[in-house]
Amino acid sequence: MAMPKENILPMPPPHPETWLRVTPEGLHCLPGGFTVDPVRPVERAVVTHGHADHARPGHRAVLATPETLAIMRARMGEGRAGESQQPIRPGEEVTHNGVRIRLAPAGHVLGSAQVCLEWKGSRVVVSGDYKRARDPTCAPFEPVPCDVFVTEATFGLPIFRHPPADGEVAKLLRSVALFPERTHVVGCYALGKCQRLIALLREAGWDRPIHLHGALMGLCRLYEELGVRLGDLRPATVAEKAALRGAIVLAPPSAVADRWARRLAEPVVAVASGWMRVRQRARLRGVELPLVISDHADWAELNRTVDEVGAPEVWVTHGRDDALIHAMAGRGIRGRALHLIGLGDDEEDAAPGGGGDAGEHAAAAEGATA
């Protein structure tokens, strides 16, 4: 009885707009009764990755990869990372109230996953934050064909083109060679960027100890427990200023511009971030050595990914939705800006300059009216 498929279906699959809604909590799946990356405590949460703007404390049930759950426990404490935790590995599938949930690697940080939801033959992929560039500390992004692809657009302007990260690390090592008497202090985010940078330094042959600001040590230990080798890591105590001459010290971005870093021996202040591509922004932050290393997709990666998943419709959660939607429209892809609140408030998403993301929102608003 093999008949053409379209003839036996009584109804076309429901449009994702009918079962996936933007609520104050986040992107909410109506039939499933859960929210992806909720910004407020909810009954049921599916969490893409451990960054604080996506993984928040106080949910009752949390579904995520085992690594993301471990990161949440480490950052929030056992009790606050969800009363009940349900780990699933990429490729495994669970069904909840008729909604099939599967996770696929997002390539953003260790444990990061895209959430693939399927209901009545209609498939949505919520990618969370992702990148396509190589990262020795996490599994690479896997494109999943879908009807609606939900993407971020943190670096959604054609000026954002992340160069190969190994070249940026080589730049850092050249600077260390040029100023051997100075301490190179690199601002990097505690989760993901820090460990990726260490792994890249090791690949580049830097086998000396790498010194860490206290705020970075915990997650590095956790990465090692989860099987990511990082080599000889030591606490960076400012008291041993002399010993840190010629050393590489990693610290949170907030600490590099701080008195903490200034107490080091003639520090060369570096910051590893996708924002470093725009020199005026880097300069204003007092960065001497900008390293363009990002865990987010750049402009080309965003567009390539949208094309690879083949979705006729793409929802943009945050960032430069204006530019991305314009570019997709030129290729016949329908774009929709979700303006999700609360994303981009943390980690690399945050606008440079230290003042939160108000500036970027202003810039985005301005672009929209231009």
Next chain:
Amino acid sequence: MSVPAFADLLERLVFTPGRNAKVALLRRWFETQPDPERGLGLAALTDELVFTAAKPALVKGLVAALTDPVLLALSHDYVGDLAETVALIWPEREGVNAPPPDLSEVVETLEVTPKAELPALIAGWLDTLDASGRYALIKLLTGELRVGASARLTRLALADWAGKPVEEIEEVWHGVAPPYLPLFRWLEGKAERPDPRDAPVFRPLMLAHPLEDADVAKLDPSEWRAEWKWDGIRVQLTAGPRGRRIWSRGGEDVSGAFPEIVEEMDFHAVLDGELLVVREGGAVAPFADLQQRLNRKAVTPKMQRDFPVGVRLYDLLFDGGDDLRPLPFDERRRRLEEWVERAKPARMDLSAPIAFASFAQLAEIRAGARAASIEGLMLKRADSPYVAGRQKGFWWKWKRDPLSVDAVMMYAQRGHGKRSSFYSDYTFGLWRPDGNGGEELVPVGKAYSGYTDQELVWLDRWIRNHTVSRFGPVREVEKSLVLEVVFDAAQLSNRHKSGVALRFPRILRIRKDKPAGEADRLENLMNLVEKGSAAEAAD
């Protein structure tokens, strides 16, 4: 690989905050780059490389042909600076395997390429470069190389690298040209120093430190000489058998703007003085008048008539071939007076000494000077030699206290260079009756300095959030932010809607506490205007 190497140097210079680290970077450039690359880099950093063919519009046209207009506009809006936007957005082409150009290739090819072929030539170069290389090339071509290393710092680094006093380099600087092969040969000990002999070269100027009122008490009046500090432009007159030049304070040749002065320089000497617009009877006009004569390519007879210029002399560096700089100030002054007596140069006079018995008396003289053309006093130590640069303890400038008004921000415009992505130029206004029984704001000036980096970020955000309309690069803002603006003088002006022009306005502080309605009124400013200002007569 030299444009990329130069780009790397520029990038490090831009981001390196410390002077010593900048010097280290520059030293490394001189040490590691081959000739003629290192000399061309030196020329670029000291603004001695000038290209006229490649305008920003050409670069804009190139990128517009390759990118979506909406995405280009959004990107330009985000980045602010056109050169950086182009450098970042330029599509990288697969399969380009031509090597990036050397600086020498850029310089030589631009000279011989017909205008019609320039776009293709420049696009071809941009294709071979990465983002920082493209940025460096565009900035180089369009002559906007603000890299955080001044021409002087570059020469200091050169001196440091060569182990020679910078003054020795400055002395020969205008006698040598890019790519400076004889200069480098001398610095590397392979040849004699290039001899400027009687060539009209720039001699580095002696500069003054600002004197705070509190420091005055420490000075002994008998050891000091006072003169007026005139509000003109500092110049060095250099004339001899091999030519005549008028140098600006920074060693820029401004002879072309003042032909009537050059004409009178039929002597053999090097003099230091102030270039001023001098009215009939010897009255010095405000700076606004002199401004009419600056940055002009051609000087019309009418300009020369309307804004007659002269030089007020205050030092003699060379009398013939005789170097007077090691002599004490008193002795040089005596020689200067003799020289003026002997040479009787037209369009020049002596800066008059001001007699005083105590600093209290001098302070009174200073406070009594109301002319807009006087900025304050210069104090020179009687025994000071003429030394290049800003050596502490020899010369002081003792400016009059600045004036101030509380004004309302009206418009904002994006800045340049490091401020290119920020609204950093502010037009501000004061209240006056609008003729219908109400009040209106009238713009009185524009300021683009005085604030801190943090204040700039705050102002930029405030402007973006309080824009009421946009005209090209200018935004009109809600009339609700009060700025305390200080300035050195207020002068009547027919060119300004308010009828008044401010000298050196800058933002002292942001008065978030003050409602706009309580800002100053135009009449408050009018009370500060110097009487007898000649600006209106000139128009």
